[in-house]
Amino acid sequence: MTAPxxxxxxxxxxxxxTYDDLLAAVTDPSGREVLDPATGxxxxxxxxxxxxxxxDAVAAVRAAQPAWAARSDADRVALLHVAADAxxxxxxxxxxxxxxxxxxxxxxxxxxxxxGGCAAWLRATxxxxxxxxxxxxxxxxxxxxxxxxxxVVGAIGPWNWPxxxxxxxxxxxxxxxxxxxxxxxxxxxLSVLALLHVLDGVLPxxxxxxxxxxREVGAGMAGHPDVDKVMFTGSTATGQAIxxxxxxxxxxxxxxxxxxxxxxxxxxxxxxxxxxGLFWGAFINTGQTCAALKRLYVHTDVYDAVCSALTxxxxxxxxxxxxxxxxxxxxxxxxxxxEIVAGLVESARESGARILLGGDPxxxxxxxxxxxxxxxxxxxxxxLVAQEQFGPALPIIRYTDVEEAIAAANRxxxxxxxxxxxxxxxxxxEVAGRLEAGTVWINSHGMVxxxxxxxxxxxxxxxxxxxxxxxxxVAVPQIING
Numbered sequence: 001m002t003a004p005x006x007x008x009x010x011x012x013x014x015x016x017x018t019y020d021d022l023l024a025a026v027t028d029p030s031g032r033e034v035l036d037p038a039t040g041x042x043x044x045x046x047x048x049x050x051x052x053x054x055x056d057a058v059a060a061v062r063a064a065q066p067a068w069a070a071r072s073d074a075d076r077v078a079l080l081h082v083a084a085d086a087x088x089x090x091x092x093x094x095x096x097x098x099x100x101x102x103x104x105x106x107x108x109x110x111x112x113x114x115x116g117g118c119a120a121w122l123r124a125t126x127x128x129x130x131x132x133x134x135x136x137x138x139x140x141x142x143x144x145x146x147x148x149x150x151x152v153v154g155a156i157g158p159w160n161w162p163x164x165x166x167x168x169x170x171x172x173x174x175x176x177x178x179x180x181x182x183x184x185x186x187x188x189x190l191s192v193l194a195l196l197h198v199l200d201g202v203l204p205x206x207x208x209x210x211x212x213x214x215r216e217v218g219a220g221m222a223g224h225p226d227v228d229k230v231m232f233t234g235s236t237a238t239g240q241a242i243x244x245x246x247x248x249x250x251x252x253x254x255x256x257x258x259x260x261x262x263x264x265x266x267x268x269x270x271x272x273x274x275x276x277g278l279f280w281g282a283f284i285n286t287g288q289t290c291a292a293l294k295r296l297y298v299h300t301d302v303y304d305a306v307c308s309a310l311t312x313x314x315x316x317x318x319x320x321x322x323x324x325x326x327x328x329x330x331x332x333x334x335x336x337x338x339e340i341v342a343g344l345v346e347s348a349r350e351s352g353a354r355i356l357l358g359g360d361p362x363x364x365x366x367x368x369x370x371x372x373x374x375x376x377x378x379x380x381x382x383x384l385v386a387q388e389q390f391g392p393a394l395p396i397i398r399y400t401d402v403e404e405a406i407a408a409a410n411r412x413x414x415x416x417x418x419x420x421x422x423x424x425x426x427x428x429x430e431v432a433g434r435l436e437a438g439t440v441w442i443n444s445h446g447m448v449x450x451x452x453x454x455x456x457x458x459x460x461x462x463x464x465x466x467x468x469x470x471x472x473x474v475a476v477p478q479i480i481n482g
Contacts, residue, residue, distance in 0.1 A: 259416025281445025
């Protein structure tokens with residue numbers, strides 16, 4: 001059977017939506033309230049779906065999968081570009097909804113950046129060379145390695161980068177001929193539903209479906225017999241639960257789990273030159289990023305100078321409501337995360353650590369704002385160092401010998417990312433090669449690229465995303481032998 005022809009690209013005029021249009025499309029007047037973390041005001045209401053709704057969505061995308069897989073790769077690539085066009089046409093209302101629901105500012109590395117990244121990632125995924133087709137074996141026993149769709153992919157996303165990570169999950173899945181069921185975080189369902197509403201306008205019916213719900217839906221997806229693979233970004237504890245739930249169906253998994261990324265500053269740095277890079281490595285998205293810099297080890301020779309330069313940069317960064325154009329930092333997305341950060345900073349203060357900046361939230365202020373906080377002279381065993389804070393508080397630990405810093409960086413049971421900061425790239429690479437982390441950056445931290453594989457080490461998960469390896473991860477290798 002011949003696959004249907006790809007539709008023509010959609011013009012911005014055809015897909016332009018207002019904020020009110022988007023909100024009306026995803027809001028259920030009888031649903032649960034979703035509040036703005038900056039103000040506590042109502043953003044919208046979301047209908048909580050059930051396990052029965054999940055069954056219906058899985059059945060729909062499974063029925064649609066053979067026709068989607070039967071399309072040529074050129075057709076699927078073209079439709080990924082059409083999807084990117086549609087996101088760009090609706091970029092401003094999508095960014096406004098994201099800012100209101102998640103809290104991140106419109107500017108800086110905020111809501112406009114995230115929405116733009118969704119379109120850019122779709123285009124990059126479309127441009128990634130397809131894996132497979134290579135000959136393996138030897139001349140006497142030739143075989144060809146190909147990659148086939150896995151079938152139905154379940155995508156469970158987090159609340160910190162809800163739109164971007166949804167695209168990271170669905171773009172490679174669609175490219176390889178899979179269909180997808182998306183379960184957004186309970187904290188940021190409207191943003192993801194709005195994103196998928198835009199995509200629904202240009203993609204074939206039931207290629208992607210969303211099921212907004214709580215733990216019941218996530219657990220149901222992990223154990224569902226008709227979901228062939230689960231992609232999850234979130235906490236290690238939830239990842240472990242997904243592993244257990246997926247065991248009976250021997251489901252394929254890609255897990256990008258919690259991290260507590262270490263940065264090591266070598267004694268040859270120029271503190272002023274690295275200060276802004278350190279700041280954004282730690283405080284991108286107000287510190288609410290899995291691969292953010294969360295504990296910083298600085299050599300004693302440059303410790304005071306680095307602390308001073310970093311404090312100067314951090315003090316100048318405005319924090320406030322995301323819709324105010326001047327802000328580059330926003331609130332914590334939910335009160336539970338606020339309490340975690342506040343408790344960890346207090347544990348450091350009580351231990352005698354020195355608060356360089358912040359640490360003094362106003363308990364009467366609206367919203368979940370915790371001030372940008374730098375904590376010096378903190379012991380490496382302090383909870384602020386040993387536990388992932390996932391917010392705007394960075395502990396800075398003094399060391400005297402690089403072996404001491406490497407051992408400290410490696411001592412935890414997580415290893416998503418790490419960084420080394422030095423004027424000597426060879427020296428930095430030597431240290432980087434000894435760190436137990438899936439990605440180690442040199443003189444930066446947390447930057448991801450759609451063509452560079454990304455994944456965790458130890459309890460930070462397994463499986464790779466992005467690039468050719470990311471396409472392989474949502475496919476089944478098949479050997480044709482003979």
